[in-house]
Amino acid sequence: MKQDSPREPDVDVLIRRRIRGLRVARGWSLDTLAARCFLSPSTLSRIETGHRRIAIDQLVTLARALGTSLDELVEAPDTNDVVIRPEPEETPGKTTWVLSRESQGVTVAKMRITPEFDPGDEPRVHPGSDWFTVLEGTAHLRIGDHTHIVKTGQAAEFSTMIPHAITAPGGPIEILTIFDRDGERAHLHEH
Numbered sequence: 001m002k003q004d005s006p007r008e009p010d011v012d013v014l015i016r017r018r019i020r021g022l023r024v025a026r027g028w029s030l031d032t033l034a035a036r037c038f039l040s041p042s043t044l045s046r047i048e049t050g051h052r053r054i055a056i057d058q059l060v061t062l063a064r065a066l067g068t069s070l071d072e073l074v075e076a077p078d079t080n081d082v083v084i085r086p087e088p089e090e091t092p093g094k095t096t097w098v099l100s101r102e103s104q105g106v107t108v109a110k111m112r113i114t115p116e117f118d119p120g121d122e123p124r125v126h127p128g129s130d131w132f133t134v135l136e137g138t139a140h141l142r143i144g145d146h147t148h149i150v151k152t153g154q155a156a157e158f159s160t161m162i163p164h165a166i167t168a169p170g171g172p173i174e175i176l177t178i179f180d181r182d183g184e185r186a187h188l189h190e191h
Contacts, residue, residue: 011076018073020048022066036065093117107179114172119165131157137173141166
């Protein structure tokens with residue numbers, strides 16, 4: 001007996017939904033996006049509703065106007081496995097769980113840092129910026145010569161071109177952090 005294969009999503013419908021969804025998310029009317037793409041509002045409306053075929057040159061213009069790439073606009077979704085199963089990576093005083101897939105250009109991670117964590121005498125410096133929020137505990141963020149106290153529910157964002165380190169001298173902390181590619185390499189892959 002032949003097994004049914006999962007039905008492939010209708011990419012044409014998906015693209016039209018993405019165009020409309022991105023337009024609405026930006027708070028733009030049909031007129032606003034149409035003007036940015038040099039299309040008439042009625043043409044854009046027919047594209048979004050499926051009453052007009054989308055030309056490749058229109059897709060390129062729409063992607064650019066919506067602040068996305070053509071690849072992201074036409075990419076077929078992978079709905080087979082949406083659950084991320086993070087594995088802990090441990091170093092003395094720090095456990096890290098990577099909570100995102102690599103394809104987005106940023107990495108989201110949860111970290112548990114204990115008082116035993118020693119960032120060394122030389123805090124890290126690398127291109128980019130870091131952002132984190134404290135889920136539990138009180139983090140000590142050393143940036144250059146200053147130490148900032150970041151408590152549960154607070155967040156910090158800073159340039160990583162300044163020497164920096166996050167420690168937990170008062171007890172364990174848990175943070176949720178977002179790195180760009182440079183930050184990911186510096187914080188997750190160098191020990």
